[in-house]
Structure formats: C-alpha cells, structure tokens
Amino acid sequence: MYVSMNWLKDYIDIGMDIDEFAEKMTMSGTMVEDINISGENIKDVIVGKIETVIRHPNADKLLICQVDIGKEKLQVVTGADNIAEGDYVPVAVHGAVLPGGLEIKKGEIRGEISEGMLCSAVELGIPKAVIPEKIKDGIWILDKTYPLGENIVKALDLSDEIIEFEITSNRPDCLSVIGIAREAGATLNKKVNYPKIEVRETEEKADDYISVEIEDTEGCNRYVARVIKNVKIDSSPRWMQQRLMRTGVRPINNIVDITNYVMLEYGQPLHAFDLSFIEGNKIIVRKAEDGESITTLDGIKRKPDVSMTVIADTKKSLAIAGVMGGGQSEVTENSDTILLESANFDANTTRLTSKKLSLRTEASSRFEKGVDPNIARLAADRACQLIVQLGAGEVLKGAVDVYPEEIKPHEVIVRPERINNFLGISLNNEEMVDIFKKLELGTENSGDTIKITVPTYRMDLLMEADFAEEVARIFGYDKIPPTMAKGNITVGGKPDGQIIEDIAKDLLNGMGFNEILTYSFVSPKTADMVNLDKNDTKRNMIKLINPLGDETSVMRTGLLPNMLEVAARNVNHKVENFKAFEIGQIFVPRNNPDNELPHEIPNLVIAMYGKEDFFALKGVIETLLDNLGIDEYEFVVERNNPTYHPGRCANIVVKDKTLGTIGELNPIVIENYDLNQRCYCAELDFSIMLELTRIEKSYEPLAKYPSITMDFAVVVDKAVLAKQIEDIIRTEGGNILESFKLFDVYEGDQIGKGLKNIAYTITYRDKERTLTDEEAKAVHNSILSEISEKLGGRLRQ
Amino acid sequence: MESRLKALEEKAKSEIKKADSIKVLEKARIHYLGKKGELTKILRGMGAIDAAERPRVGRIANTVRENIENELDKAMDAIKGKELENRLQLETIDVTMPGKEIKIGRRHPLTQTMDDLKDIFISMGFEVAEGPEIETVYYNFDALNAPKNHPSRDMSDTFYINENVILRTQTSPVQVRVMEKTKPPIRIVSLGRCFRNDTPDATHSPMFYQIEGLVVDRGITMGDLKGTLEVFAKHFFGPDTLIKFRPHNFPFTEPSAEVDATCFKCGGKGCGVCKGSGWMEVLGSGMVHPNVLRNCGIDPEIYSGFAFGMGIDRLAMQKYGIDDIRLLFENDMRFIDQF
Known part of the structure; x- marks a missing residue:
C-alpha cells in the first residue's frame, strides 16, 4: 500500500520527519517497507515555452526549437515530434541533472547548437505504468501556462514522499489513506481531520432513474447507487492525477479518476456505468446464469459460472461483481448520465471468482480482504462531492441504497487486570481507556471491566486477546519489560531417537562420511532408475496433487535415488572420493489415505565410491552396528535385489528382522546415474536400528587367565562361504572361544582350480582358570575335523 | 707369571x-x-x-x-x-612431507545449526518434540486458527496429497499435537522439514527447515516471550545482540510480533548484509491465540503461552554467509567439506 505524504497530511498533522514517522508507524504495527522521495534528484529543470520550431537542416528526424525560459532564450535540438509553437514544456538547461543521474550539457547535434533538453514524463522520474495517455509519448506538454523559468519540481508539485506500508491481512481497513491516517492518529496521539462530505444535489431524484434489487444476498451485502447527469468527461486536475500516480494508479478521465481516488482514500471500490446501456432502469445483483458471457473492460470475453455474482439489468449482465466492469456499459466521452455503484461484495465469493477467472484487480483484492459495508454510502457521497467540485456532472438527489442486513458496531467486555497479566505490564484503567480512545473505540469504564464498542471497520477486534494486542502496540512493544517465565522448572532434552541418531552421525562422520540432506519428494522415474523389481512395494509412492514438476511429484519410498543423484553430481564436479550418508524419512502409504496419515519411517543410506570396495563399506556398517550395541547381526547372501550386483549384495539381518541391504550397485544402475565407476551403498531401516540399539554401557572384568592362540589354513571349494566356516568355529568353539579372525584368502595354481585357501587365527581362553594346551587343541581339532567333514576342507600344514 | x-x-x-x-x-x-x-x-x-x-x-x-x-x-x-x-x-626422514590424510566427515550445515539451536533451548529447559512431515489440513491450518479462506491454504502455496492431507507448511502443527497430549507446563521446541509450493531460486526452496517453540503454563506473559528470545538471541547471535519486537499478525498468536536482531555482521551499524538498516528479521512470535489453546483442550482462562518460529535455512545462511539456498540441497562435497 503506497501512501503519498502530501495526501496524508490533508487529514493529519504529522509534525516530524519522514524517518521518525516511519519508525513510529512500524513500531505500532503498520510496517514501513520502503520510502520513496519523488521529485528528488532533479536539478535545473525549468518551465520553458516553445517559440519556434524548424526542421534540422542535417537530420530528417530532428527539430530545432527556440525556447523562452524567461530571462533568456535557448536553442534546443529535440527528436520528439509532439511539440508545437506555444507549448509549455520542461527544459533541462546546461548543468541540469535528471533522476537517473543523467547530466545535461550544452553541445552540438549534427552541426547545430543545443543548449539543453526538452523532457518527457519518464525522464522526470514518473513510472511509465502510471503516466496518463496524453503525456505518455514524447515531450511532456504541460497542461497550462506557468511562469517561464520556474523550477519544474515546484511548478508541477513533483516533490512528495511516498511510503510503502505492509498491511497485514487482519487490517484491511488500513488499505486506504484514511485508514493510515487513523493509525497515524493513534500512534502519534493526534486528531484526524476527516473530509467533510456535502453533496450539492439537483431537484431530480435518483430513484426516478433507477431501482436496485439484490437477489444474491450471499454475494452482496449492500448496494448504493447514485445517478449523475450532464456528465462532462475531461482530464482530472493535476493534483488528483498526481496523487493517483504516486499511489500507482494511471489517470484516465475525471469520472474514472474520482472513483479510483475515493477507493484509495476510503478503501471502497466504486464503479461507474453509462446509464444508457442499463435496460429496464433496474440493477439486479444476482448469480451468473449458466452459459452467460460478458466482455470485461480489458476486452476479454469471460464466462462467469453460477457460483459468481454479476451486476445485471433486466436483460443482460453488465459487470462481474467486485472484480471488473463490462466493456459495453463503460463510461466514455459520449456518456451523458452515469450510475455510480458503491457496493459491498462478499469477500469469499469475490476471492473465488477472481481466482477462477485469473483476474485480480484493485477492487477484487480489496473485497476479498473485507470492506466495511458501512462506508458504502459515505464513499458514494464523497465521489459525488468531487464530481460536483470538479464540474464533471450534476448529482441527482438521494441514493438508491439497498442494505438488507445492516452490520452494527459490536461490544466486547475486557478485563484490564487480565490484559496487564497477559502482557506483563501494569497500566491502570484510565491509561488503558486512553489507548482505546486513541484508536477511536467507544469505551465504558466500570472498574473491573471496560466495555468497548468496536466500529464496524475493525473486523479484527473480537475478543480480549485482540484488545491486549491493541494495548501492547500503542503502549509500545519495546516498553514491555523482558522477564523469564516463572513457575515450574522443566528439564530439557531430546527424544531417544534423536540421541541415537546423533551417535550414528558422529560415528559416520568419524569414519569420513559427510551428511547430506535432500528433498523428501522425488521423480516417479527413480523407481526405474534404481532398477526396482516390477513388484517392489517401493514403487507405490504417494503422489502430490500439485507438484512443482514431475521431478518432485511423489514422496520418496527410499533414500537411495537422491543419494545417487548427489553422487552423480559429485562425479560431475570431479570429486574423486565420495563418502556420504543421509538419515531421513521415507513415506509408505496406508490402505486408507484419506483418513490415515502415511507411515513415516526414518531410514539411513550410506554410499561411497573412489578407492573403496565392498568390504570397506561392510566394515563401516559393522563398526556402526557394533558401536550402537547391535550385535548378532548377519550378512546373508542376496542374489535377487536388482538394484545391486547379484554376486556382491547381502541383506543385513538381526534375528528375525532385516535391517537393510548392502552391496555394490548393479552396473545398470551405475549407468542410469552416469556414475562411471563402481559404487557401494547400504540402505538401512533406521527405525529398526533404533529399536535394537543398546547404548547403556556396563563393565566386564578384564581377563585374568592367559589365552592360547592357534592358526589354521584350509583349502575349500571356492563356493564355500566364510560364514559357513565361521558358523563351525562358533559352534565348536563353545565357551572357550574368545575371538577369531580371517587373516588370509588365497586362490591360485598351487591350490588348484575352483579352490581357495582360507586362513584363520583363533584365540581361546577360559575365564575361570588357566586353559591348558591340550584343552585348546582338542577344541581346535574338533573345529578342523568339522570343517573337513562338512565343507570338504583339506587342512594345510 | x-x-x-x-x-x-x-x-x-x-x-x-x-x-x-x-x-x-x-x-x-x-x-x-x-x-x-x-x-x-x-x-x-x-x-x-x-x-x-x-x-x-x-x-x-x-x-x-x-x-x-x-x-x-x-x-x-x-x-x-x-x-x-x-x-x-x-633413518632421517623429511618431516616436512605431508601427514597421512585422515578424512573426518562433516554434518550438513543445516544439521549443525539445528544442533546449536537444540543445545540452547535444551539448556533453557525445552524438550525437543517431533511431528509428521505429511500433515492433515486440520493440524496445519484449522487448529491453528487459520481462516478458511487464508491464501496460504491455496494450491499455489501448499502441496496437497488429497483435500485433507498436505505436506506441512510449518512446524506449528507440532504445537497442537503436543498440547493435545500434554498438560501444562509445556516447554518444547520442534525442528524439521517444511514444504511450500515455491519454485527454487536463490532465496526460495520448496523444502526448508523451521524451528518452532512453545511455552504454556499458568501466568506466562508477553514479557516472558521477550525475555526468552533475548536470552536465545544472545546465545545464538552473540552476547552483544539486541532484539526488537514489532507488531505483526499471525492467525495462531495474539498479540503477534516479528522480531529483528541486530545484524550479526555489522553489529547494528548497517552493512550490505542488513541492507544498511543494522537489523535483520529473524523470527515470528506471539502469545498463543486463545482459540488455539481451546482447540487443544487447554482453558485459556487458566493458562497462557507463547510461541515462536524461525527459518533454520535462513539462520544457517546468515551464520555461514551462504548466499544461495539451493547450495544447501545440492550436497556438493566441496561445499559440505567446509563446515
């Protein structure tokens, strides 16, 4: 919302500089977003009169003018073609500076002296969008005579300060100069001088010309119509044009400008119809009919649907209520009698209509935020007053005012003590009443309570808390003393899940993995990209109705696709060694998506490429699980997970639960993501990890008795798994088995085709006494004989 | 011999x-x-x-x-x-040759910022609460007193899964979930992902992170809100930080306030980061709206409370001098290695 300070000062004496005013308004709740100074940075541009115009002898498109600037005459060369002898124009003389910083210097243009420059409106800093048609192109031909040589900023009143306010959605009443004046009055404790509205009317009555019927009382709360005869369409005066332009509105003609001016002044959108196009002398506010169409002012044929409200006569619709008028009944230079509409349209209906038609106007944006129905008549009268004042027409007596259900000011009772306790301040009743009075609220102080009468434009003041805010902001947020909450002391902390997550992150960081964070939504194509099985439940992804694009249209059912995208990006950026993980939610739909939220399951994905192999990643997983106190995990061969290399993939299983999968990516997936190298990944269900994690620690006495270490090497079939040997070691080792470690695997000619040599070192210990060599050997031998018996192992000496 | x-x-x-x-x-x-x-x-x-x-x-x-x-x-x-x-x-060696590289991984800068925030609020007696990223319209809007026709509910602002289910646009629904289940005193913060229908550019991301704070007890005042956030700001932004409360409007608080902090870069003198004003808008806050308390089964005649919310991405960007939010979600290792 832009407000011209020149305009605002009509209603209130600010009495301080703009920055101080802006700060005070911001601190009382009407935030100043920006301040623009117009007429600034214009130096030495003055009024001149064109005496003669001749063609430039050496250039077809240039003119040479002799310009009278009062004390002297200048020769100016110009390229504009809209000038004539006798025109008053802005002249930038030698040494002049224009708003863009352009400096004007005397010079020669194609052999002819030019002692200055004639200026357009744009060159004087007027935004192109708001310049009236008449002066839009070429040099700004001034509307009348001015003293020659007068500074243009003074002559045209270009100097002003324009404040841009941010108006919050609860205060639509501030979307007007009067509304801002009212807030300024409360903030600065000053009286607001509202315009005195008196309309000089003719003897003829408006209701002899027109009647109004509101059929759609849901879409329209009130409709005020006034009639103006003998309309003389002309430009509006300069002061009005300038106020409009500074507020971002382009002047059109006196009638249109007046409707816009009053809208900006009071916040009430107005519309003028050419009465001669209204058939049956009747305005009907009704719902649009099926199949109806209307060409709006912007020349577009629109088809309102039956949910929308239209303004119609007895034959046809004339306008889309609260959004835009129709082209046919538009006020033109030929209009003689007009109907001025000041109506109150329903916020929600207007909002939906505007949205469906993709048509947002100044009017619709005001109605959809809410306009006070009680200003409709006031605004109509104000417009009529201006029409008479500008000589734009004669106003007929009275108004046709249909207002089926009058909205009256409401009353709220508040308790000053409670407001004080709520805010942490201590004002007495009088001080509080004083604040309410500054806000022009009616008050009745009765000791414990204050009864407040709320004007209808303050739709936001409904309950005590709302008045607490009014007290706080006028008293000053900055004056409320900061305190610490008294009463119960609470112990802070985080959920177990987050504690465990932190430990897992520390472990992974310690092992060199960076944490990544990626979008929760992905492309549905990711299912194919990671080569999911046709029947994989992960293909069942939750869809967004209104995604930004296909790439982010479904909720992820796994973390791997995003991780691989990140890996690919890093391959592209020539990152040679990549180690990363992400912990985040995956989303699993339920059977009844309308009534049940989906499962959100935390998952962990780890990936690495570079100088790595499967066992490097396996070591990472083992370290992670060991340090989270998850034991009894097993890596079970998995040959059917199409995301992974069929010979290099395992499921990680703890008892009956599958924690996740580890493997080298299937070459198909590597190619899909253009990774150009082997990549090792693990996907784990973090929710299961959370269940299994045991972070409590307890001490176990250190071993008192010595251990015995023995090695063995066996030759087995290549297909025999380490796990098979280790299972035997575990079973046969019994309670004297302390630990074992695979220390060598060898394949080669000496061993024989299809065979491998595999070597372990085993440590035995008895916790209760010293173990004898014989005891250890007996167990060791039973391990060896079991291996040779069950796995066909041949012991190597 | x-x-x-x-x-x-x-x-x-x-x-x-x-x-x-x-x-x-x-x-x-x-x-x-x-x-x-x-x-x-x-x-x-x-x-x-x-x-x-x-x-x-x-x-x-x-x-x-x-x-x-x-x-x-x-x-x-x-x-x-x-x-x-x-x-x-x-055995003499060239001790000036480089050491063996040990690569330590880094937490994502957003996580580091969240860790800092959690530490501060936990030390002030706040408990960390969690809620789902896919939310109902009820928890995200209705229970928080958002008007039925509030533009933030539009498809152009909010991602919908069906007409009742959305991707949460704020962490505030966690407030409601906590208040429904817990009796005052309540003192929680909740951090997490939020989603809005914004096309990514240097300052917008369809996914971002927020922290939400809520205190409900008997006799909680707006002064308490100011005091709590002052302590927070001095911890997070530095001991010389000043904060300023400006009136604003949020559906779920009344009175509502936006909070500015003195620019961490220039300390309030005015610089490029704060566009010369010396201040930076850091959070939204206010006294919990009585309708919200009532929606959660808490009697606003007995209890009062305050709430606040901040964009974590913006805090992280300000703190580390990151000028493009998209960098946070590109996960370039050369970026993450820096934190």
Missing part, C-alpha cells in the same frame, strides 16, 4: 682399542676372558707357584680380569653409541 699377566692386559687393551665393531669386541672377550681364553691358560700355571705367593698372584689376575672387562664395557658402550648414531643418521 706376574709379568705374563701384565703383558696380557696390555695386549688385550691395545686390541680392544682397535676394535671397531661389537662383533670384534665379542671375539676379544672370548679370546682373553673365555673359558678357554688366554687368561685361563695363564691361570692354569697357578699350580706351579709357591703356595704363599698364590693369593697375591690371584689378586693380580683378578685385577687384570677386571681391567680387561672394564675396557671391554667401555669400548662396547662407545661402539653402541656410534652405531646408534649411525642408525639414526640413516
């Missing part, structure tokens, strides 16, 4: 002096003092000596043995010292 012993001593000494390795010395030891060595050989002749003379000659022999042994030990020490010196010389 006496003279033979003396001669032996001299001979041994001169030989020891010439020795240049441990091996030679060991040989000398065996040659002179060994079981079959020179000294033993001489002493075998003791039988031929007068019995009265024997003790004296014996003492001389012992002295000779001791002298030779001393000489051997001395030479041994010298040679060992020299050999060690040689070895150390040979």
